[in-house]
Amino acid sequence: MSNSSKTLVLAEPTSSYDSRGVRERLIEVLVDCPGVEGLFTYRVRSELSVQPGDVLSVPFGPQIIGAIAIRYISSPPADLDASKIREVEEVITSGFFPPYYWQLLNRVAQYYCTELITVIRMALPPGLLEKSQRRLRLNTEVLPEGAEAFCSRPAQEVLKLLKSQKDGDYSAQYLQRQVKGAYRAIRELIKRGWIESYLEAPKPIRAKLQKAATVVVQSFPPDLTKSQREALEILRHQGGEMWITDLKKHFKISLSILNSLEKKGCVVIEEREKLRFLQEPEMITDEAKPLTPAQADALQVISHLNGFAQVLLHGVTGSGKTEVYLQAIAPLLESGKSVLVLVPEIGLTPQLTDRFRARFGERVYVYHSGLSDGERYDTWRQMLMGTPQVLIGTRSAIFAPLSNLGLIVLDEEHDSSFKQVSPIPTYHARTVATWRAALENCPLILGSATPSLESWVNVEPEGTNQKRSGHTSYYLSLPERIQSRPLPPVEIVDMRQELQAGNRSIFSRSLQAALQNLLEQQQQGILFINRRGHSTFVSCRNCGYVMECPDCDVSLSYHYTHEGATELLRCHYCNHTQLHPRNCPECGSPYLKFFGSGTQKVTQELTQMFPDLRSLRFDSDTTSRKGAHRELISQFARGEADVLVGTQMLTKGLDLAGVTLVGVVAADGLLYHSDYRASERAFQTLTQVAGRAGRGDEPGRVIVQTYSPEHPVIGAVRHHDYDQFIRGELPQRESLNYPPYGRLILLRLSGIDGVEVQQTAEMLADVCRDRLGNECEILGPAPASIMRVAQRYRWHILLKFPGDVEDSLPDLTVLRALCPGSVSITIDVDPLSID
Known part of the structure; x- marks a missing residue:
């Protein structure tokens, strides 16, 4: 009975007829049965009204179970005996998910060449359906x-x-x-x-049960002790019921007192399910702030939008984009609507969540992969209740089932973290957000100081109001920082001259002086380095041997934790870890040298050169533990450290008023990549990290160290000049037919047998030439820039389409059937990286 139809149809099709000439309707459903995958076909009786998104009861084997109606089909699949198709029992709940939700998942499946069932399982949180x-x-x-x-x-x-x-x-x-x-x-x-x-309503696999005390008497008995009477007064004052843990913690009421009150018939103690949400600290209430003229103009436009429109809010770093979001959201919540706010990474959510909770209180929820399964599950469930709220989340939150959606916001919309690379579907949250906003007829705000070139070209900012693809696009600019604070001056240091002057430190003389000044002025700074770990690679000075990962075609990075700790070499691709050898494995020489710098080495040298400067490291090594992002940023904000040393996490929206210095230790690691987006990514990263300086009352400064001061990206960063950057970048993209002027699909193949992967890639490239030769340019096949990762060999085929194809990209799912079982293929539509 399991099957999956190729044709994706949401509207009810023209009915077919059974052998008796009776009109019949067939629908595919997702059954609520753990361990069972795929869609199942059922017949819908004429008297039943069933729509996609309804919750049904269906016969499944010997039992009746719950199921969700996914889509109607016009005829049974060829491999299914029509006589074995059973009937839907009944409709249990209409519109458990709204119709648009299935339209959205359907479109994701079609556009990103993925089976619908894969999209459904990716979108829903663990356990949502299993226990209905x-x-x-x-x-x-x-x-x-x-x-x-x-x-x-x-x-x-x-x-x-x-x-x-x-x-x-x-x-x-x-x-x-x-x-x-x-x-x-x-x-x-x-x-x-x-x-x-x-x-x-679905319950967690293991519901979190907690004891609560509830007052059940109108008047107090005369034989109560003083402590018992006080406990009842507190309970009554708190609305008549409280969790026992809260009574103990906040009011020091013991369990023995509550048990005595229960025996006297004054309270009832019982276990109840407590929904699990991310526990956030208490926030001081915040009021709306005065707006600059540019902020007020932007808010005026956003507030008067009616229906679907796409808005690019282009504001320099520190221009107050978040305050515009907050004041645009407030009236929507009051009118009973919900708002979805997407951020690129988990590290951004604590600061942003704090600002939103200070403004909107308990109406703010968080949803991302860093939550426990129980927290994700329960947060999702409360959304189904339809309560007006603000949901802040990473890219997966675009599938959150918020009803009556009034606005979608993508903060830092340019960030590559909005693109899913693995597992499939390889969706981009910005693309899916555009579809969802159109389906729900609400505005979409894309906010950034360094917009993606796709968003820039889409709104055509020569005018503030453009009609594109049937909808209105707006370009709104915030060209100045709030309170007229200046953008920090950017000093470019040529590290070639530093070497000529005899300075072999990773810190230039200018940066050393600035760090010393931090100490004297009791100010704070940020040091940005594009790599975590201690050293990029380890090489033998005697024979030149480089320590490499046994499972990947990359060098191992040296990781240093503290004096006396075990010295480790680690692969940043497959996480292979091994002890650092004392002698070269090739020639036995003891002269092994560390090359390159990572966050660990920068922190170590900073401590050696400035022992009185307190430092914190902020990278994926130090923030892997739950809550570590908030903890580290809170420490720094409280002044418990003078310098924050980190990777690209530092570029993602951190708003720290005490930071007056930003130092980019090595900008060249961003400039030279074999990828058409390298310049765009470098400009965005450097401009964003520079924007962390001077957000408070004290002016800031930025020092960028590079061996390529003449690079066009460095020149644009020096002047915070986005226009200068795009004037140089867009013509190059257009001449080569790369996005935003062309469309790309990258076929990624991998397998254990390198020869088999290569042969499969060559075969698929020939198939693409036969089928698509007139529609697109086919590049490859070619080995990936890092050919082997985690013992798997990787080959790529790149398909380049003209930009006017819009959404009519070909369905390439047939290619999966042509691959041998030992070779996996990922169809990456609109890839952000092709190296």
């Missing part, structure tokens, strides 16, 4: 006296069981175990309207 439960309850308003006399014996037994239960409510599974013939009896009673069926 069909239940039955008495309809007491229409149930007549002596109803048992008018129904069959099994139906009489079902009614008797339901009446024996206090709420007249039992699970269908329990009734089927207790009553022989319950299946027909339940249908009989539902048809009479005496009982009704519903699907209980």
Whole structure:
């Protein structure tokens, strides 16, 4: 019965006819059965009204289980015997998810060449469907006296069981175990309207249960002790009920007092499920701030948008984009609408969440992969209740089932973290957000100081109001920082001259002086380095041997933690780790030298050169533990460190008023990559990290160290000049037909056998030439820039399409069937990296 139709149809198709000439409707559903994958086909009876998104009960094997209606199909799949198709039992809940939700998932599946079931499982949180439960309850308003006399014996037994239960409510599974013939009896009673069926809201696999105390008396008994009376007063003042843990923690009320009150009939203590949300610290209430003229103009435009529109909010670093978001959101919440705010990485959420919670309180929720399964599950469930809220999350939150959506915001929309690379589907949150905003007819705001070239070209900022692809696009500019604070001056240091002057430190003389000044002025600074770890690679000075990963075609990085700790070499691609050898494995020489610099080495040299400067390291090594992002940033904000040393995490929206210095230790690591986006990525990263300086009352400064001061990107960064950068970059992209003027699909192949992978790549390239030769340019096949990762060989094929193809890219899923089982293929539509 399992199948997956190739044709994706959401609207109900023209019905076919069965062997008796009876009109029939077929629908595919996702069944609520752990361990069972794929879509299953069922027949819909003529009297049932079923729409995609409805929750159904369906027969599955010997039992009746819950299912979600996905899509209608016009005819049974070829490999399915039509006589074995069973009927949908009934509709339990209409519109459990709104129709647009399935349209959105459908479009993601089509555009990114992925099976719909894969998209569904990626979008839903773990455990959401696995424990939904069909239940039955008495309809007491229409149930007549002596109803048992008018129904069959099994139906009489079902009614008797339901009446024996206090709420007249039992699970269908329990009734089927207790009553022989319950299946027909339940249908009989539902048809009479005496009982009704519903699907209980899904519960966690392991619900978090916690004891709560509830006051159950109007007046206090006279025999209460002083402490018992005080406990009741506190409970009453708190609304009549509280979690016992909170009573203990905040009011020092012991369990023995509560037990005594329960014995006297004053309170009831019972276990209840407590939804798990990310625990955030208490915030001081914040009020809306005065706006600059540019902010006020932007807010005026956004507030008057009616329906779908795309807005590019282009504001320099520190120009107050977040305040515009906040003031645009406030009236939406008051009108009962919800708002979705996407950020590129988990590290951004603590600061942004704090600002939103200070403004909107408990109406703000967080959703990202850093939450526990229970937190993700429960956060998702509360969204289904339809309460107006602000949800802040990373790219996966674009699939959150918020109802009555009034606005979607992508903060730092240029960031590559919005693109999913693995596992499939390889969607971009900005693209999916555009589709969702159009489906829900609400505005989409893309905010950035360094917009992606795709967003820039899309809105055509020569005018503030452009009609494109059937919708209105707006370009809104915030050209100045709030309170007229100046952008920090950027000093470019030529490291070639530093070497000529005899300075062999990783810190230029200018940066050393600035760090010394930090210490004297008791100010704070940020040092940016593009690599984590201690050293980029380890090489033998005697024979030139480089320590390489045994499973990847890359060098191992040296990681240093503290004096006396075990010295480790680690691969940043597959995480292979091994001890650092004392002698060269090739020639036995003890002269092994560390080359390049990572965050660990920068921190180590900083401590050696400035022992009084307190430093914190902020990279993926130090923030892997849950809550570490918030903890490190909070430490720095409280002044417990003078310098924050980190990787690209530092570029993503950090707003720290005390930072007056930003030092880029080695800009060249960003400039030279075999990728058409290298210049764009370098400009965005350097401009963003430079923007962390001077956000408070003290002016800031930026020092960029480079061996290529003449590079066009460095010149644009020096002047914070986005226009200068795009004037040089866009013509190059257009001449080569690269995005935003052309469209790309990258086919990534990998496998254990290098020869087999190469041969498969060559075969698929020939297939693409035969089928697509007139539609696109085909580059490759070619080995990936790092050919072997985690013992798997990798080959690429790049398809270049003209920009006017819009969404009509070809369906390449057939290529998967042509690959041998030992070779995997990823179809990456609109890749951000092709190296």
